[in-house]
Amino acid sequence: MADIDKEPVDATPNVTEVATVDAASEAEAVAAIDAPVSQGEPILQVRNLVKHFPLTQGVLFKKQVGAVKAVDGISFDLFAGETLGIVGESGCGKSTVAKLLMTLERATAGEVFYKGQDITRLSGRALKAVRRNIQMVFQDPYTSLNPRMTVGDIIGEPYEIHPEVAPKGERRRKVQDLLDVVGLNPEYINRYPHQFSGGQRQRIGIARGLALNPEIIICDEPVSALDVSVQAQVINLMGKLQDEFNLSYLFIAHDLSIVRHISDRVGVMYLGKMAEIGTDEQIYEHPTHPYTQALLSAVPVPDPEAREGRERIILSGDVPSPANPPSGCRFRTRCWKAEDKCATEMPLLAVPERFKGLDSPAAHESACHFAEEKDVVHAA
Amino acid sequence: MTTIDKTAEVPSARSGDDHVGPLLEVRDLHVEFHTRDGVAKAVNGVNYSVNAGETLAVLGESGSGKSVTAQAVMGILDMPPGRIPQGEIFFRGQDMLKMSYEERRSIRGQKIAMIFQDALSSLNPVLTVGYQLGEMFRVHQGLSKKEARAKAIGLMDQVKIPAAAARVSDYPHQFSGGMRQRIMIAMALALEPDLIIADEPTTALDVTVQAQVMDLLAELQREYNMGLILITHDLGVVADVADKIAVMYAGRIVETSPVHEIYKRPAHPYTKGLLESIPRLDQKGQELFAIKGLPPNLLNVPSGCAFNPRCVMAQDICRTDIPPLRPVTERDGTDLVGRGSACHFWKETIHG
Amino acid sequence: MPDLTKTAPVPDETKAPVADPSAVVKADKARSLWGDAWQDLRRNWYFVISAGLIVILLLITAFPGLFTSASPTTGDLVNHFLGKPELSKIGSPEWFGYDGQGRSVYARVIYGTRASVIVGVAVTLAVTLFGGLIGMLSGYFGGWIDALLSGFTNIFLGLPFLLGAMVVLQAFTDRSIWVVVFALAFLGWTQIARVMRGAVITIKQSDFVQAARALGASTPRILFRHILPNVMAPVIVVATISLGVYISAEATLSYLGLGLASPTVSWGMDISGGSAQIRVAQHILIYPSIMLSITVLAFIMLGEAVRNALDPKTR
DSSP states (O other), rough: OOGGGOOOOHHHHHHHHEEEEOHHHHHHHHHHHHSOOOOSSSEEEEEEEEEEEEEEEESSEEEEEEEEEEEEEEEEEEEETEEEEEETTTTHHHHHHHHHHTSOOOOOOOEEETTTTTTOOOOOOHHHHHHHHHHEEOOOTTTSOOSOOOOOHHHHHHHHHHSSSSSHHHHHHHHHHHHHHTTTTGGGGGGOGGGSSSHHHHHHHHHHTTTTTTTTEESSSSTTTTHHHHHHHHHHHHHHHHHHHHHHHEEEEEEEHHHHHOOEEEEEEEEEEEEEEEHHHHHSOOOOOOHHHHHHHSOOOOHHHHTTOOOOOOOOSSSOTSSSSSSSSTTTGGGOOOOOOOHSSSOBBBBBGGGGTTSSTTTTTOTTTTOOOOOOOOOO | OOOOOOOOOOOOOTSOOOOOOSSSSEEEEEEEEEEHHHHHHEEEEEEEOOOOTTTTEEOOOOOHHHHHHHHHHTTTTOTTEEEEEEEEEEETTEEEGOOOHHHHHBTTTTTTTEEEEHHHHSSTTTTTTHHHHHHHHHHHHHOOOHHHHHHHHHHHHTTOEEEHHHTTTOOOOSOOOHHHHHHHHHHHTTTSSEEEEESSSTTTTTTHHHHHHHHHHHHHHHHHHHHEEEHHHHHHHHHHHHHHEEETTTEEEEEEEEEEHHHOOOOOOOHHHHHHHHHHHHHHHHOOHHHHHHOOOOOOSSSSSTGGGGGGTTOOOHSSOOOOOEEOOTTTTTEEEEEOOOTHHHHHHHHO | OOGGGGSSOOOOOSOOGOHHHHHHHHTTOOOOOOHHHHHHHHHHHHHHHHHHHHHHHHHHHHHEEEEEEESSSOOOOSTTTTEEEEEETSSSTTTTTTTTOOOOOOHHHHHHHHHHHHHHHHHHHHHHHHHHHHHHHHHHHHHHHHHHHHHHHHHHHHHHHHHHHHHHHHHHOOOOHHHHHHHHHHHHHHHHHHHHHHHHHHHHHHHHHHHHTTTTOOOHIIIIIIIIHHHHHHHHHHHHHHHHHHHHHHHHHHHTTOOOOOTTTOOOHHHHHHHTTTTTTTTHHHHHHHHHHHHHHHHHHHHHHHHHHHHHGGO
16 A cells, blocks of 8 residues: 555646636626537546545444545546547546446546536536536436336437427427437337337437437447447447537547547556557557557457467456556556566656657557557557 | 358367267257346257367357357356347267256366457456466366466466566556456366367457467467367458358348458358458548448347348348248359358359 | 538448348337336236235225125114124124124224224325335435444334333323324334335445436436336335334234324224233134234235236346
8 A cells, every 4th residue: 555655746736616706707608608619629638637436334423444546636628529439448437438428426536627617516507508518428328317217208308408499389390300310210209218128229319329429428338238230230329420510529438449440549547547549540550658558469359360360469467446546557467567667757748758759659658667569459 | 041151071070079070069049038028039940060179259249149149058048138049059979958067167268268358347346367377277177276377377377477486476457458368268278178169269359469369269279189269340350260151130140151261252241341341451442332231139030131221232031031041052053161151142152 | 520410420330120020010009117017917916816905905094885785883772783694694793793793893803904004004104205205315315424424324213112102102191093103103113214225225336326426417316216226116115015014003002002092993902902801702703803804915916916017036
């Protein structure tokens, strides 16, 4: 436990109480949030985001005995109109990132700027405006729809919460249009979720996410609960909707093949930290972080011949507990390159020294002291 | 209907009996469930066989009947609501469906063992791992507590759990997902069964841990010369370990093949569609090919070929006649050993 | 911002009617979970029998005069309690015989239904509303609110139910039905509160509640639109089963002389009176006892049937 304290503090502590906003500055914030962003500009900027879940003991007088460091200082940008994929194994904190961006969890520290407004400090009208523009698609289509509501009520609920988006008389038609857009029969409006299959339910979830014309959709493992033959339908639908509505996606998944398929850029997370981030080509064809390389090489490829020529890196052991992560580099306990330096010095996410200034796809941000390129995807 | 091939015939004389032929053979198995909405036909005439030392992968989506078939083989089907109206399951030449309860029980665990997807819920949370592993030896072999514990440690070593002697008294929740799946494998191995049925053994695990567990399973299988039935929905996992593959759809086997060939030249439109709909790690694709429609409702399976509403090649005959599993041949009629397809248009599918 | 309504519809991948046979079979039939449960219940004999009994009991409660012409309170000593039941005279005052004061046992059984059913229903309503509210607030808000309300609940849970009710009743000289209702509800709400709290904690974490929060839904909307409809099932089951328990608790209290008092007619009081005469006239004891058992059983059976219909695991 002692080594945790030695970690460099890379985030300024956040104010925990909600910042009091007067009416004028709130109106200003709402105006900023509703302003359009042009294609390719950053729409969401995450800076040193931290989420620690306290571990407490005692019933009445709770004493904090530690913390699960689910997200521990993460920074990235999401550009308008792009898809940023976030991959990692269970416990790496990728789903917590989604909850933080949706302000479903309050960040321990760090900022999330949406069009220049720090959404971790917003409240009231401004926060509601943000929630209109950032929507989410959940992993499990069986639990993310209220079983006691009809499909029409589920997809129409966003309009009841944000009545300014659609006048009452138009809502039913809008819901039917949405059903049509996601490829469901508009006549199904009075049915209940349990009358649909998993793939159809996920379409309902997507329709609910689209209802308010959002700019960003955060997708937390949107297809991992679906059958293989249905996954492709949903992935294609999401790709088509992105073009149609100029959406920006943050696509969180553990399936590297699907992430590659849909993403423009990819970030790889390990134990609450970003290990490597770059364009899909940089990450998949020219990975420099050993964890990314191991992850890619472990993906089963449905082609025994392509498989035989590939180098496989089989990591030993399991992911350590985020309540007690290793000192220095988090990956060092499973890394074949680890040296003493890795235990004492935490590698920062930056373009590695040896690739700086090079016009090579390997020159992208990677948090490793010994970053080097290695092709693990193609047969040798 | 033809039975699945008998490639890689291995003598199954490990336990000293003189039965020749496949270790396990399922013939024309039907399973149905009586629900309040009607009769769900989960398995509709499945044939397959496994030899000692061989791995059969049964591939299918949810509702394809792949797990139900395995439960019927294992004898752990809930009856009612389940019912087996027809079929035979031969283990070493004996029909298990005709055996007494006691005979079946003696096979279960000792001769055929099963590994489940969710290791946490398959282990008893209030008993130590060592106790649960040792129980097999105490009950079936009458060993003392001390001997059973030593055996348990040995097993944990064998499935490569680090510091086995120190962890034998730990409870299931103290292990990580990958380690728990190893314990499940150890339990299945305890009595050195002839056949292991693994139902989605790595689905709940992370990619980097999946590879470890699959490798371990393959290694142990070779060591003990066991038969292995691997039930999965993941075409990638299959490619690594299986010898032959049976693709299931709506309770039927629609294609069988030695594993390498199916990826190169699928002979059923469903297999072909599945392969084309998976994004590839090594290439950035455009729009994915997607099989249209939904998996069938087992209460109301489409007439003819169950896949016909979703099939790009469907003709009138597909809506009326159920295609039997036919042997697949080369263009010139040469036999393709072990290949079969239940499609009226398998020639067009495999030969373009 | 893009306008959804202007986009061209996508080629439909799931609309093809043959692709979803269930859609053809049950075309446009919206089946809610309650609707499904109802389909289940209709075919369940337990439900049919218990519901039938309860309907009869409710009729007796509302219109006792329809079932007997005799008065339960005026006795004629001509009808001495040794006057045995005349079982062939169904529905007549002498059907179940007479008690020591010459009152018709049948009439008393009929009129006694009212007290039992009113106590059962009123206590259940009070307990469900109060306990449900406490449990919901405690489960939803958590933190110190939960610590406070759970502590409060546990204190009441620590009080013995019947003994506590007796002590409460001692404080009242005029023991009307409503006083008994108060005494039972005062101590009985904890079970519902605990069931409600547990259910709310489970539902609160589901994705659809998170989804509503992410949309910016207000707390009342989340509580009443999303959480409440999903926790009603276990609460209804517990409430129905405990309705029977409250009826027997009322009878017990009345038997002990601490519950209802004359001139109110109650099975408990009659059982008490009958047990004094058990050697000479068993019928005074037997008929109210049978009615009490049937009533309690009917509610418990109803609760069980509803539980099976609502529990998704039995599907």
